[in-house]
Amino acid sequence: EETRNRVLEVAARLDYRPNRVARSLRAQSSKIIGLIISDIQNPFFTAVVRAVEDIAQAHEYFVLLCNTDENREKEALYIELMIAERVAGVIVSPAVSSSSYYQMLLDAGIAVVAIDRRLHNLTIDTVHVENRHATAQVVSHLINQGHTRIGAVIGTSDISTGHERQQGYLDALRARLLPADPSLIRTGIPQIPIGYRLTQELLALPEPPTAIFTGNNLLTIGALRAIHEAGLAVPDDIAVAAFDEMDWMFVINPPLTVVAQPAYAMGEQAAKLLLQRIEEPERAVVEIELAPTVHIRQSSARPVGR
Numbered sequence: 397e398e399t400r401n402r403v404l405e406v407a408a409r410l411d412y413r414p415n416r417v418a419r420s421l422r423a424q425s426s427k428i429i430g431l432i433i434s435d436i437q438n439p440f441f442t443a444v445v446r447a448v449e450d451i452a453q454a455h456e457y458f459v460l461l462c463n464t465d466e467n468r469e470k471e472a473l474y475i476e477l478m479i480a481e482r483v484a485g486v487i488v489s490p491a492v493s494s495s496s497y498y499q500m501l502l503d504a505g506i507a508v509v510a511i512d513r514r515l516h517n518l519t520i521d522t523v524h525v526e527n528r529h530a531t532a533q534v535v536s537h538l539i540n541q542g543h544t545r546i547g548a549v550i551g552t553s554d555i556s557t558g559h560e561r562q563q564g565y566l567d568a569l570r571a572r573l574l575p576a577d578p579s580l581i582r583t584g585i586p587q588i589p590i591g592y593r594l595t596q597e598l599l600a601l602p603e604p605p606t607a608i609f610t611g612n613n614l615l616t617i618g619a620l621r622a623i624h625e626a627g628l629a630v631p632d633d634i635a636v637a638a639f640d641e642m643d644w645m646f647v648i649n650p651p652l653t654v655v656a657q658p659a660y661a662m663g664e665q666a667a668k669l670l671l672q673r674i675e676e677p678e679r680a681v682v683e684i685e686l687a688p689t690v691h692i693r694q695s696s697a698r699p700v701g702r
Contacts, residue, residue: 428458429670430478430486432471434513435587436463438613439642440659441489444511447663448487455671457484466491466585479504485670489513492554507673511666514556521673523666523684527557527639530655530688531564531609532571534637537653537690538607539572541698543635547598547605549615551586558583561611561639580605591618599626607635607696613642616652635696650694657688 431448433441445461452459460483462474468491475497478486485507488498498515501508509521538546548565551558562581569576579601582594591614598605599622608623610616616638620630628634630650638645641656665684672679 426482426484427456428460428481428483429667429674430460430462430474430481430483430488432462432464432474432478432486432488432490434464434466434489434491435614436461437588438586438640440512440613440640440657443659444489444663444666447660448667451664451667451671457671464491466587468492472497475500478506482506485509485674487511487666487670488515490515490555505677507670507677509666509670509673511662512557516556519681521666521669521682523662523669523686524556525657525662525686525688527560527688528564528567530690531561531639532567533564533690534639534653534655535565535568535609536571537692538609538635538637538696539568539574541607541635541696543605543607544574545577545580545603545605545607547580547582547595547608548611549582549584549591549594549598549608549619550611551615552583555586558586558611565609586612586615588614588618588621591615592622593618595619595622596626599623599628605634607637610636610638613638613640616640616645630695631697632699635699637696641691650697653693653696654691655688656691658686662686 429452431445435441449459460481464471464474471491479500483506486501487509489512490510498508498518511523514522514524535546548562550562553559553562566576582597584590584594591610595608595618598608608619610619623630623634630636637653639655641654645652645654669682
């Protein structure tokens with residue numbers, strides 16, 4: 397009853413319909429797993445969801461999907477809801493990397509697996525890609541193309557992926573003895589409007605970058621919109637390289653240089669780890685790091701004469 401009241405309290409604060417939430421507080425079902433993702437608009441997470449559902453269905457589990465929109469209050473609501481629903485386990489891509497709310501799941505005896513983003517304050521199963529070296533590799537490629545002023549549009553450092561990709565960007569600059577100009581590093585919530593605004597800020601600098609690295613799919617969309625509206629041509633006026641890949645990235649003109657993540661494989665691994673954790677609660681914690689792939693395409697080509 398106490399948990400139920402807390403869920404309704406959070407729901408009221410977020411302007412959810414209390415009766416809808418109340419109806420969702422059903423009896424325990426050990427065949428339901430929760431999936432809390434940070435932004436369903438991102439095609440990366442669409443692939444993750446597909447993989448998790450495929451594995452869950454194969455093992456006769458149902459998936460309860462929640463989208464936080466990178467909002468910590470919504471995330472807290474959904475964690476409370478998972479406890480109230482007594483789900484068997486939860487796969488989560490956290491809105492921040494140190495949320496204490498996830499300890500509540502463990503205290504309730506619910507298995508937890510983190511995907512894509514780490515939870516630094518908890519010792520739990522985790523599936524992610526290698527972010528830092530892959531970012532350094534693609535930024536080094538931009539340097540090899542003659543760029544010395546490279547802008548970075550990346551997620552905030554309180555998200556593990558944002559922090560690791562920013563460190564990879566800095567690693568590449570240090571390796572080539574290039575200064576890290578703070579004005580060229582722009583961070584924010586990884587959403588399309590944020591990528592658009594941050595790129596506009598970079599392009600408005602007295603000495604704007606000649607290349608931009610974007611830290612995820614949605615930031616890339618926003619950045620490309622800002623570049624297009626500024627009347628700039630890729631790569632003749634400005635080169636672009638991105639972390640994450642969507643299907644359209646290799647068919648637009650020019651095709652984008654990207655770090656591609658194995659999103660479906662990440663979802664598969666996370667779902668398998670969760671089911672194993674449900675069956676073996678005391679087994680050793682597992683961390684799986686998958687390798688992304690760098691695809692060099694025309695968006696980062698060296699302009700004629702540079």
